[in-house]
Amino acid sequence: MTRALIVGGGLTAATLAWRLSQDGVESTVLERAEQTGGLVRSDHMGGVLYEPHGSHIFHTEDEEVWNLANQMTPFRDYRHRVDILIEGKILNWPILLSDIDAQSRSEEIKAELEARRDVDAEARAQAANFEEWCLELMGPTLYDRYIRPYTEKQWGRPARTLSASWAPRRVSVRWDNDPYLFPDPYQGWPAGPNGYTDLLDGLFGAPGVTVRTGVDVTLETLDRHVREEQADLVVLTCPLDEFCGNELGALEWRGIDVRSVHIPHIEYAQGAMVVNYPGEGYPFIRIHETKHASGQQIEGTVLGFEFTGAPSRHYPIELPENRALNDRYQDHLRGVIGAERVHFAGRLANYVYIDMDDCMREALTTAEQLLDGLARDGAPGAA
Amino acid sequence: MTRALIVGGGLTAATLAWRLSQDGVESTVLERAEQTGGLVRSDHMGGVLYEPHGSHIFHTEDEEVWNLANQMTPFRDYRHRVDILIEGKILNWPILLSDIDAQSRSEEIKAELEARRDVDAEARAQAANFEEWCLELMGPTLYDRYIRPYTEKQWGRPARTLSASWAPRRVSVRWDNDPYLFPDPYQGWPAGPNGYTDLLDGLFGAPGVTVRTGVDVTLETLDRHVREEQADLVVLTCPLDEFCGNELGALEWRGIDVRSVHIPHIEYAQGAMVVNYPGEGYPFIRIHETKHASGQQIEGTVLGFEFTGAPSRHYPIELPENRALNDRYQDHLRGVIGAERVHFAGRLANYVYIDMDDCMREALTTAEQLLDGLARDGAPGAA
Ligand SMILES: Cc1cc2nc3c(=O)[nH]c(=O)nc-3n(C[C@H](O)[C@H](O)[C@H](O)COP(=O)(O)OP(=O)(O)OC[C@H]3O[C@@H](n4cnc5c(N)ncnc54)[C@H](O)[C@@H]3O)c2cc1C
Ligand SMILES: Cc1cc2nc3c(=O)[nH]c(=O)nc-3n(C[C@H](O)[C@H](O)[C@H](O)COP(=O)(O)OP(=O)(O)OC[C@H]3O[C@@H](n4cnc5c(N)ncnc54)[C@H](O)[C@@H]3O)c2cc1C
Structure with missing residues (x-):
């Protein structure tokens, strides 16, 4: 039985583990945080479903990915509209x-x-x-x-x-006054009680997938985890600079910090799920209110205030030197771990901004390459 | 030895208890919350000093009150300036x-x-x-x-x-473009490590003052507390309708809900301690940032978002029928507890909006009336 060790437990890991499971390859997912889900996870505050890391809209042309997502959790027919404050007035974006x-x-x-x-x-x-x-x-x-x-x-x-x-x-x-943000044929927001967490739990729930949270993996500790889990393959979905102790230097990111508050006496605090605040006078850049997408029937609401300039990893800084640095980390890790044993997937290890649909599509593709390799060459020798 | 039972542990109770102590009258303060301080208490979030209930500026013409406050905690020379968003621009209020x-x-x-x-x-x-x-x-x-x-x-x-x-x-x-909000000769914000909590703790620290928190007192339980504390006198600083189980009806208030968030990577998020957001498009009415007043040297800041329409007691609705209802509650309680044994003080029991300086002045006055009564007639018989 082949087993993969997946570092990081976001949507990439979930989709990968699910796809491997389809072909009978087991996996262990090691997630640093106390909960899986990465940026996509939904949560509750005062009973109100919200997104701790800001609004995520599922919108795609990729029917297979859309069907997979819907197989894990039903989606509501939510079409995303964004408001923007211009001269103190609410207009459309x-x-x-x-x-x-x-x-x-x-x-x-x-x-x-x-x-x-x-x-x-x-x-x-x-x-x-x-x-x-x-x-x-x-x-x-x-x-x-x-x-x-x-x-x-x-x-x-x-x-x-x-x-x-x-x-x-x-x-x-x-020019046609269409107010909706995305043109994609498939759009929605999870209809279940736990938002995107239901999508993630559905994927992680595939047979043969083991999840361990609160485990921070680095290049130094990787071998030990590989042995403990008896893994044949490694998939990294985590940031590679940090994973390597910044050996070749740090990758630049632009980060946000979303801070959410529960307001028990307000049903809806704003007119749309996302309101943009472009003016320099506003200390935040957007305010999120998940309830517009979740349609949850409950008293109270949660607002998420988004602040920019945080030391966190949200938007890669697309400059040739940053891309080159990430490539060097990948080469370095192929050298150390073995090119046939290590794979990279997801927004962090590939240093990209990708929407959830692309993230799932790429995770499926990575899983299939990995399965092809196994079919062709068998499992690479365990560490 | 005479002892007063004070219901509620805000600034009114603190000032009263301190003044009684000056004349050797002991008191027990019973506070419903886990901490004393009511609206005025300051707190820390991520190490940042902030005001959970919104900005409080000490400004007064009352030299005696100012001196008393400064005796408890030194004040910084902070002059209050307020910004306001007009047509999306930051102007002065x-x-x-x-x-x-x-x-x-x-x-x-x-x-x-x-x-x-x-x-x-x-x-x-x-x-x-x-x-x-x-x-x-x-x-x-x-x-x-x-x-x-x-x-x-x-x-x-x-x-x-x-x-x-x-x-x-x-x-x-x-017309003279003076940007500051208050004209008072004495203005400031506490200079110590705990903001207004140092003022409150200073007052409550007077000899002979006992504070018990987590104790919700009602008319039904009052007798028991009076006996337990061996009190001769009662001062109510709590809302009277609730205290009496709404026997004569509920008093109307307009309430706010201040929700604070810590932003570790931002030094100052806005240009003033208070920024007003009058526009209907904004879900909050003000944003508070205590750091402007505290001058605390620390990374990170805390913003407090103020939402109106909450079911809490902040602004009494000044209508004749509301005033009359509060008067009826006071009469009712004088009848039940004994006019010589019960006193009313503070914003809640008197159903008023009063700034801290007036609150302290009135608490001093109430204490002095109470002391005069004791000097004249001795302690009223214990319950
Ligand atoms: C601001 C923003 C808004 C977005 N909005 C949308 C949207 O509206 N619609 C949409 O389709 N997509 C959106 N996305 C994209 C979506 O968030 C990503 O596609 C998705 O999060 C990618 O999942 P991931 O698993 O690759 O990364 P992540 O979600 O970041 O998960 C990575 C996980 O790895 C863990 N980890 C990291 N290092 C280690 C380690 N050393 N050891 C163990 N665990 C580790 C992390 O804790 C995390 O749980 C948005 C992204 C951003 C940044
Ligand atoms: C929105 C707002 C802004 C303000 N800003 C300023 C300002 O900038 N400058 C200024 O000088 N003043 C300001 N004030 C006024 C200041 O807050 C008051 O003067 C002060 O809080 C009055 O203290 P208090 O003890 O009377 O009431 P509170 O502070 O309300 O304290 C009452 C206490 O009684 C407790 N309690 C209630 N019921 C019971 C019960 N049944 N049993 C036991 N305990 C009970 C409560 O928990 C509370 O701790 C402001 C007030 C408001 C509403």
């Missing part, structure tokens, strides 16, 4: 044409938009940086209200020092 | 003339102000209600930005249904 008249200097804004309507997407794609891309789309007034302050709060640096490459997925002006 | 140009339609606002500059305070005092008073002071534009939404959020009713009587103390336009 992304920008709707119909929200322009609610703003000061609306005629100027319309003229700025009109002047740019003919710039096609391809020309814009040549923009030198994020700021330039946005200015070419919407002009300076909207940019200064919706985009610049939010972006600089999120990234802690001027928007013109950011790459234009991720703008098209994140920024748009809706 | 109260309204400064110099903040008008930062707003849209500033010329209109100035014309509205100018037109009212000659309305004298006395004429304004005749205003029929709070809204009218404010409109006569500042005109409709400023009123709709600074006052109406804040007031309606705070009171949960239209501003025109509120009395004009408390407007002069709360609303002003500063």
Whole structure:
């Protein structure tokens, strides 16, 4: 019987362990925290279901992943809408044409938009940086209200020092006034009593999966765990720099800190699950209220205030030197552990931002490569 | 030896017990919560000193009270400044003339102000209600930005249904651009390690004062406590309706709920100790950050989000029928306990909003009346 040791117990580990189990490969998941689930886990405060790490919306075009998720927990038909505070008023994010008249200097804004309507997407794609891309789309007034302050709060640096490459997925002006954030055909939020925790528990509940929490694994202690668990293979879903004691240097991340409070006497505190606060005057960047997505029938609500600039790992800083450093960690670990015995999966070990659907898809792919290798070569000798 | 039983362990009880002790009268304080201090108590979260019930500024003209407070804990020279979000911008509260140009339609606002500059305070005092008073002071534009939404959020009713009587103390336009909220000669915030808790502990530490926490006293259980403590006198600083099992009906209050979060990576999250959020779009009405007043040298900060409409006792609803109901409770209790044996003190038993300086002054006065009675008539027979 082959057994995999999976370091880290988030959605990547859960999906991987489930897929291996389908083919009769057992696994042990070692999670540092007291509970599994990583960023995706839901929890309760005062009975109210909420997301300790901020809102997660499941939205995908990937039917197989969607079906797998729904097999673990039913999903509610929730479509994500985001509010944004502009000049102290609640408007829609992304920008709707119909929200322009609610703003000061609306005629100027319309003229700025009109002047740019003919710039096609391809020309814009040549923009030198994020700021330039946005200015070419919407002009300076909207940019200064919706985009610049939010972006600089999120990234802690001027928007013109950011790459234009991720703008098209994140920024748009809706000429058709469609208020919803995501276009994907499959969208929802878990309908069960425990939110995403039901998804995770479903996956971890597959036969032959053992989960141990409160176990922090490092390169130094890995061998011991491999022996104890009698594992043939290792999958790392944890940050590699920390895992290696920062041997080759630390990877840069931009982090957030979400702090949640329970308010027993308020049914709904805001009009949407997520409200963006781009202005510099606001100490937080977003406020989350899971109840809009969970639809939970309960008195009271929970608000999560999101603060940027925290020393935690949320957004990788996409610079060539950071990518190269993560590659070097992977090579280093292949050297030490054995290229045939170690695999990397998930947002941390691959140093990427990936949504849950991509995370599950990649975990399935990694599991299948691993299974293919086993079918071809058999289990690599135990440590 | 005479002994007083004091029900409730807030600043009123602390000041009373201290004053009685000065004249050799012992007391037992029974406090329902696990800690004394009521609304005024300070606490720590992640090492950061903060105020669980929202900001308290000590400001007074009463030199004796100021000296007493300073005798218990040194005060820092903190002068209170409040920020307010107007059109998404941070401006000053109260309204400064110099903040008008930062707003849209500033010329209109100035014309509205100018037109009212000659309305004298006395004429304004005749205003029929709070809204009218404010409109006569500042005109409709400023009123709709600074006052109406804040007031309606705070009171949960239209501003025109509120009395004009408390407007002069709360609303002003500063032609001289003085940004500070209070004019009082003595102002500050406790300089010690535990904020207001040091003030309270200092007062409760007087000789002959016994404090018991976790004891909820009602009219039904009062006799037993009086016997156990061998008390000759009773001072109630608790809400009388609840104390009497709502026998004559419930007193109306407007309550808030302050929810605090610790943010370890932020030194200061906002520019002032208190930031007002008048807009309807914001789910809270104020955000508190005690660090501005405490001056504590520490990494991290604590923000307190204040939500209105909570079922708690913060602001009495000043209507004749409510005042009359509280009077009836006092009469009722004088009848049951004996007019010579029971005294009422503090914001709850007297159904009033009083600042800390007035609270201490009234507690001193009540103690002195009680001492005079003892000197004149001796202790009333024990229960
Ligand atoms: C701010 C933000 C918002 C997001 N919103 C969405 C959204 O709306 N929709 C969506 O589809 N996706 C969203 N995502 C993406 C989603 O969070 C990820 O796809 C998912 O968390 C990836 O799971 P993971 O297992 O790779 O990583 P994680 O969830 O980070 O799990 C990693 C686990 O490994 C553990 N671990 C780390 N080091 C060790 C160690 N040395 N030993 C043992 N255990 C260790 C950690 O404690 C953690 O439990 C969002 C991500 C972020 C950052
Ligand atoms: C929102 C708000 C902001 C304020 N800001 C300021 C400010 O900036 N500056 C200023 O000077 N003042 C301020 N104040 C006023 C200050 O809070 C009061 O002056 C002070 O709290 C009065 O103390 P107290 O002992 O009368 O009441 P409390 O502080 O309410 O104490 C009463 C105590 O009695 C206890 N109790 C109640 N019932 C029972 C029972 N049945 N048995 C036993 N114990 C019981 C309670 O648990 C509580 O500990 C503010 C007040 C409010 C409401």
